[in-house]
Amino acid sequence: MRTADFDFELPPDRIADQPASPRDASRLLHVGRTLADMRARDLPDLLDPRDLLVYNDTRVIPARLTGRRGEVKVEVTLHKREGADLWLAFCKPGKRLRVGDTIAFAPDLSAQVLDKRESGDVELRFSVGGSELMAALHRHGVMPLPPYIRRPDGALPDDDRNYQTVFAAREGAVAAPTAGLHFTPDLLARLDARGIRRMPVTLHVGAGTFLPVKVDDIRDHRMHSEWGEIGPDTARAIADTRKAGGRIVAVGTTSLRLLETAAAEDGTLAPFSGDTDIFITPGYRFKIVDLLLTNFHLPRSTLFMLVSAFAGLDRMRAAYAHAIASEYRFYSYGDTSLLEKVPQE
Structure with missing residues (x-):
């Protein structure tokens, strides 16, 4: 496929410079067979008590x-x-x-x-x-904010707090796993009350996540590697969830990329520690993840290619057109989406 296949027009005023307050007040676009406009705080209503949230507990350093x-x-x-x-x-x-x-x-x-x-x-x-x-x-x-968050006079004092997720524990990332930015203690309490479990993985996100795809043929793009770890408790919880008929919900593309790196072809998962440079594009067969919570990504980016592989390119083009027309906020400090995986043959 060509990089141009993943291009779209994004008005500059759709790019968020500040996060929603509170964070779970951000908008959420549920992308399944139809599109539904919701809020991040509605996430518990979209999940089942058998489901398992897998989040990235990396912490951004002043890199x-x-x-x-x-x-x-x-x-x-x-x-x-x-x-x-x-x-x-x-x-x-x-x-x-x-x-x-x-x-x-x-x-x-x-x-x-x-x-x-x-x-x-x-x-x-x-x-x-x-x-x-x-x-x-x-x-x-200083905090390594991505270039599309405009700070002509340097990072604001609140960025040190705003650019960390509520899950942040293990220092090492130089970019935030931004899907986690929508969670608050109140949202976590509501997930707990519904009986939805959550388990951590660690992927120390690198600055390569900001790099544009400069080649015409996506097969020629080289991903920068990042270090990640999946502990035995998380691997066991994923296996138990799948056995019980629950779904694996990846909080962010970083969690998804790490899970898919570590998964065997038969969908089993063992503890993992090491580097990943996985590049997921349409045609990839997902082995672990059933639902993906993720922000709205850049045109022509590896992340838009990933979500197009997960939910379907035509569906994602329609979802992004709806989000732009409905004034959703894009990128790290923007709104989020919950994507259902397209059926795989």
């Missing part, structure tokens, strides 16, 4: 740094941890960096360029590692 290589200003966005003091990063201006250069961020934090890759990644070794590096990032880094 954007500004430093200097000599007199040259360098902007760095970390996107994948490779070791205690090693990170892959996107750098501006990346072309002017050379292997062996040192980027100074603060008196107590610097990094050496170890490698420059054809993909555009720069491998950095920091002057500190482990918990010391994480503490330094909290002192000197």
